[in-house]
Amino acid sequence: MTHHGILSSLLIAFQPVNFLACFIGAVIGTLVGVLPGLGPAAAMALVIPLTLKLGPTAGLIMLAGIYYGSMYGGSTTSILVNVPGEPASVVTTLDGYAMARRGRAGAALAVAAIASFFAGTVSVIALQLFAPLLARSALAFGPAEYFCLTVLGVVLLSNLTGKSRIKSLVMMMIGLMLSAVGIDPLGGMERFSFGFESAQGGVSFIALTTGLFGVAEVLSVMTAGEEPVKLLPVRFRELYPNREEIKRSVAPVARGSVLGFLIGLLPGPAATMASFASYGLERRISKHRDEFGKGAIEGVAGPESANNAAAGGAMIPLLSLGLPFTPATAVLLGGMLLHGITPGPFLLRDRPDVFWGVIGSFYLGNMMLLILNLPLVGFFAKLVRIAPRYLMPAVLVLCVIGAYGDNGTLFDVWVMLGAGVVGYTMRKYDYEPAPLVVGLVLGPVMERSFRQTLIISRGNLSGLWDSPICTVLWFVILVTAVMPFIIPYLREKMRNPPSSDPAA
Amino acid sequence: MTIRKELASSLVLMLSGVVFLLYDIKYPLDQWANPGPGVFPLMVGTVWVILTAWQLVQSFRKPGSPGGEEKGRGDIQSVREFLQRNRGEAKALFMIAVFITYLLMVKWVGFFISNFLFVITSSRLLGAKDWGRPVALSTGINLFCYFLFEVWLKLSFPRGFLF
Numbered sequence: 001m002t003h004h005g006i007l008s009s010l011l012i013a014f015q016p017v018n019f020l021a022c023f024i025g026a027v028i029g030t031l032v033g034v035l036p037g038l039g040p041a042a043a044m045a046l047v048i049p050l051t052l053k054l055g056p057t058a059g060l061i062m063l064a065g066i067y068y069g070s071m072y073g074g075s076t077t078s079i080l081v082n083v084p085g086e087p088a089s090v091v092t093t094l095d096g097y098a099m100a101r102r103g104r105a106g107a108a109l110a111v112a113a114i115a116s117f118f119a120g121t122v123s124v125i126a127l128q129l130f131a132p133l134l135a136r137s138a139l140a141f142g143p144a145e146y147f148c149l150t151v152l153g154v155v156l157l158s159n160l161t162g163k164s165r166i167k168s169l170v171m172m173m174i175g176l177m178l179s180a181v182g183i184d185p186l187g188g189m190e191r192f193s194f195g196f197e198s199a200q201g202g203v204s205f206i207a208l209t210t211g212l213f214g215v216a217e218v219l220s221v222m223t224a225g226e227e228p229v230k231l232l233p234v235r236f237r238e239l240y241p242n243r244e245e246i247k248r249s250v251a252p253v254a255r256g257s258v259l260g261f262l263i264g265l266l267p268g269p270a271a272t273m274a275s276f277a278s279y280g281l282e283r284r285i286s287k288h289r290d291e292f293g294k295g296a297i298e299g300v301a302g303p304e305s306a307n308n309a310a311a312g313g314a315m316i317p318l319l320s321l322g323l324p325f326t327p328a329t330a331v332l333l334g335g336m337l338l339h340g341i342t343p344g345p346f347l348l349r350d351r352p353d354v355f356w357g358v359i360g361s362f363y364l365g366n367m368m369l370l371i372l373n374l375p376l377v378g379f380f381a382k383l384v385r386i387a388p389r390y391l392m393p394a395v396l397v398l399c400v401i402g403a404y405g406d407n408g409t410l411f412d413v414w415v416m417l418g419a420g421v422v423g424y425t426m427r428k429y430d431y432e433p434a435p436l437v438v439g440l441v442l443g444p445v446m447e448r449s450f451r452q453t454l455i456i457s458r459g460n461l462s463g464l465w466d467s468p469i470c471t472v473l474w475f476v477i478l479v480t481a482v483m484p485f486i487i488p489y490l491r492e493k494m495r496n497p498p499s500s501d502p503a504a
Numbered sequence: 505m506t507i508r509k510e511l512a513s514s515l516v517l518m519l520s521g522v523v524f525l526l527y528d529i530k531y532p533l534d535q536w537a538n539p540g541p542g543v544f545p546l547m548v549g550t551v552w553v554i555l556t557a558w559q560l561v562q563s564f565r566k567p568g569s570p571g572g573e574e575k576g577r578g579d580i581q582s583v584r585e586f587l588q589r590n591r592g593e594a595k596a597l598f599m600i601a602v603f604i605t606y607l608l609m610v611k612w613v614g615f616f617i618s619n620f621l622f623v624i625t626s627s628r629l630l631g632a633k634d635w636g637r638p639v640a641l642s643t644g645i646n647l648f649c650y651f652l653f654e655v656w657l658k659l660s661f662p663r664g665f666l667f
Contacts, residue, residue, distance in 0.1 A: 053657050166559050170517060173552035177524060177545060184541035191531060191541055215603075222599055222630060223592030389630035390641055393623045396603075397645055400619075405659050410610065417603055424596065429513040447544040459537030 006128065009360030012353055017058045021051075022361045025062035026368045029069015033089070034077050034380045035391065040070040041327040041434070042213030046398045048206050048335045049405035056339035057354050061361040063335045067328050068120060068311045068362065071271060072369045075112040075304050076380050079105060088271035088307040091279045095292065095299030102295050107241035111249050111297055112304040113373040119257040119305035120366040123312025126261055127319075128359055131348075134320035138345035143452035144464055148473035150446040153323050155480050156266075157438055165484060168435045171426070175439020176446065178203045185448050198411035205334040207403040207412040208419045208440065212433035214399040215420025218392045220427060245297045252282050252302035260306030264313020270326050271307040271314075278306035312362065319343055319355065322445070327434035330441045337441075338406075510563040518556035525549040599629055614664030620646055 012018060032043040044063050051059030074089030079096035092112065099108040141149070154176075158168045181192040182202030193199035241249070259281065260274040282302040283292045292299050317323045322344030324330035336343050341354055348355045373380070403416035423433045450464075457463025465474050528549055531542030602625050609618040623642035624635075632638045653659040 050657070164559075166555055166562070170552065170555050170559065173521075173548055173555065176548045177552065180545045180548070187541050189531065189541045191545070192527070219596040219599060222595045387631075389627050389632045390637065392630055393626040393638075393641065394645055396626060397619060397623060397649065401649060401653060401659075404661070405653070405657075408660065410607065410662065413607060417600075417607065421600055429509060431513070450544060451539045454536055454539050459535060461536070 006360075008352075009128070009356035010363060011360070012057065012357035013061065013360030013364045017054065018061050018357060018361065019364065021054055021058035021062040022065050022365050023368055025065020025361075026069040026072075026365050026372060028062075029066040029071075030073035030076075030369065030372060030380055031383065032066060033070035033073020033075075034383050035386070039213065039328075040067050041209070041331045041437070042217060043070070044328065044331045044335065045206060045209035045213060046395075046402050048331075048338060049402050051335065052338065056336075056341050056351070057357040059339055060332070060336060060341070060354060060358050063332050064315075064358050064361060065365050067332060068308065068365060069369055071120075071308045071311050072113065072116050072373050073380060074307075075116070075300075076109065076373065076377055079108045079112065079300070080377075088275050088310075089304075090272070091275045091303045092300055094279070095294070095296050098293065098295035099297070099300065104245075104295065107245050108297070108300050109377050110374060111241050111245065111301050113370055113377075115249065115253045115256065115301045115305040116308040116373075117366050117370040118253055119260060119309040120312060120369075121363065122257040123261045123264065123309040124359060124362040124366070127312050127315055127362070131316050131320045131355075131359075134316060135345045135348045138321055141345065141469065142467070143449040143456065144467060145469050145473065146445060146449040147453055147464060148470050148477065149321060149323060150442050150449065152473055152477050152480070153442055154439070154446075155477050157435060164430065167431050171431055171433070171435040172439035175436040175441075176443040177439075178208070178436075179440050179443025180447065185444060186451055196411065198407065198409050201407070203440070204403065204406050204412045204415060205338065205440065206406040207416040209331055209334065209437055210399040210402045211416035211419025212423035212436065214395055214402075215416060216423030216427060216433065218396055219420065219424040221388050221392055241297070248288070248297050249301035252278070252298045253305045255281060256302040256305030257309045260309030261313040263306070264310035265316055270310040274306035274310035275303035278302040315358075315362075319347060319358070320345060322347075324438060324441060327437055330434070330438045333441050334437075507563060507566055510566070511560065514556055514560040514563050518553060518560060521549055521553040521556055525553060595629060599626065602626060602629065610662050610664070612664050615661035616646055616650065617664070619649065 013022060028043060028047065029040065032040055044066050047063065047066060048059075051062050054062065071088060075092050075096065078089040078092040079100050082093050082097040096108045096112065099105065154169070154172055158165045158172065179202070182200055183189070184191055190200055256274075256278040259278050260271075263274040263277060264270045266273075279299060279302060282296075282298045283289060286292065286296065286298050288296055288298070314326050314329050318329045318333060322333070322342065324333045333343060341347070341351055399416060399420075400413055403412045404410065406412055426433065453463050454461075457466075465471055525546070528542055528545045531545070532540035533542045533546065534540030602622065606618050606622040609621070620642050623645055624638045627638035627641060628635075654661060
């Protein structure tokens with residue numbers, strides 16, 4: 001089955017249009033990773049309208065390419081410029097840039113690219129093995145189970161940004177509320193459209209995401225101002241790590257791949273969490289602990305493999321359950337829905353071409369990225385010098401076209417501008433836009449499954465927890481919801497145990 | 505972030521939640537056996553209001569950070585300092601105004617002319633010192649948009665009333 005899967009996935013990925021889509025996605029992803037500010041979620045939202053012309057398989061291959069391509073690109077600027085292109089590469093700056101300053105930039109870049117390739121490939125193999133298994137088990141899921149899963153998603157993802165849990169939940173509620181705009185999915189009644197004809201079909205996903213990520217980012221850049229970037233030179237012949245560096249990288253890459261993949265299965269900023277966890281692990285167990293922060297190759301190899309493996313791991317809940325656990329996979333899910341593809345347990349049965357095509361493109365994309373990122377590393381690094389005053393107007397125009405192209409109406413462009421202003425203001429008040437997007441995507445599934453469960457159980461609320469799967473899921477939800485409050489309390493108690501000797 | 509800002513943001517969000525709940529009342533709830541279109545938004549709105557109320561209470565309970573609050577001195581010096589401190593925000597506000605003008609212009613003069621002017625203006629606003637490069641950039645972006653989106657992808661952009 002697995003061999004058949006690998007073969008068919010590669011055959012689909014090697015079709016000319018899919019091959020080209022994968023290449024373009026990988027290049028855009030690398031660019032996004034290189035350029036600070038614009039993250040993979042924003043770039044994917046901008047590109048969705050373009051992919052609609054390509055068809056679902058090629059379109060989704062391109063979007064997935066942007067997602068994992070950005071993980072590769074992020075390391076280039078972290079090492080050469082000390083500017084992480086995206087949050088998952090922040091930790092690479094610690095030792096990567098230190099290596100570059102010691103004249104080992106080429107070796108650091110090569111190790112980062114090879115580590116990313118290895119981890120990416122490992123995570124695709126695991127994805128190929130586990131996603132169909134999980135999808136088959138999920139076939140036993142009914143509306144009640146899906147409702148529980150979405151509630152679990154909301155509770156788990158409340159820690160999506162790593163900042164205030166309450167603020168994340170508020171943003172998610174706003175996303176869920178926005179998902180209710182338009183025609184009611186079961187009764188057909190028009191809701192919250194305020195008389196606007198264009199709002200009857202619901203809030204445009206592209207308009208909202210391009211506004212929240214793209215326009216808000218441009219406004220934030222304007223507020224922050226710009227600083228000139230200094231670039232360290234690297235020559236092609238310097239790209240060979242020496243024997244010692246290779247030997248010291250092998251184990252961190254293997255550990256980072258496994259750790260990253262497992263963290264990728266969890267909700268939250270998986271790639272960033274994985275890279276930091278890997279760095280912490282390597283520093284703890286390394287024989288060269290004193291070199292960390294001064295240019296230890298383990299500090300590049302571990303985190304770079306972990307963030308790429310996490311990107312593959314995060315695809316499992318998306319493809320097999322239809323649940324996005326990261327902002328980027330939420331946008332990918334939005335793209336799938338716009339292509340008429342519903343990810344989840346039925347994806348493998350109904351659209352095997354899309355399922356295997358996307359998985360096959362991961363193998364192909366990883367190879368392309370390795371080839372792109374080694375010889376062209378100097379070129380990509382130079383792109384970081386593009387000043388925001390020239391880059392940001394282009395981003396704004398792409399946002400406008402993205403929002404307009406979705407339905408061909410200027411109303412969506414106004415929605416995008418509104419979302420951009422709201423997103424910019426919210427960021428200033430520490431409310432991150434990512435949970436809102438997740439809420440917007442989970443909302444329709446949550447509402448439909450909730451109402452269907454009540455209809456099936458004839459209004460009996462116990463229908464929501466009757467089945468064994470639901471009981472287990474509610475238990476997990478309860479534990480997950482309560483733990484963040486109990487753990488600090490217990491920690492505090494352990495730190496200051498109550499005095500057993502009442503002197504009074 | 506100052507406590508005043510924390511309080512203001514929580515209050516605005518809580519009031520938005522209340523307005524949303526009040527608006528939701530006009531949709532039928534029906535019965536549990538066949539829940540109507542108002543049920544799910546009602547649940548979401550309730551959680552939303554509870555969370556923001558909790559956030560508001562938390563903001564009240566936070567100890568005040570010394571020097572965190574802005575003191576209203578009211579003299580010219582403080583106004584100047586305020587403007588200096590918020591130069592970035594002023595730029596962002598100006599950008600929003602330019603964007604609104606651009607969107608209004610699209611209806612009248614069409615997408616490409618508005619776009620041409622918008623790119624130049626926004627580039628200058630973002631710090632471009634000369635005119636040559638923004639004009640070249642704008643021309644390039646417009647040509648790219650025309651060939652990729654209009655010619656190849658057959659996306660029809662607004663032409664404007666005047667043309």
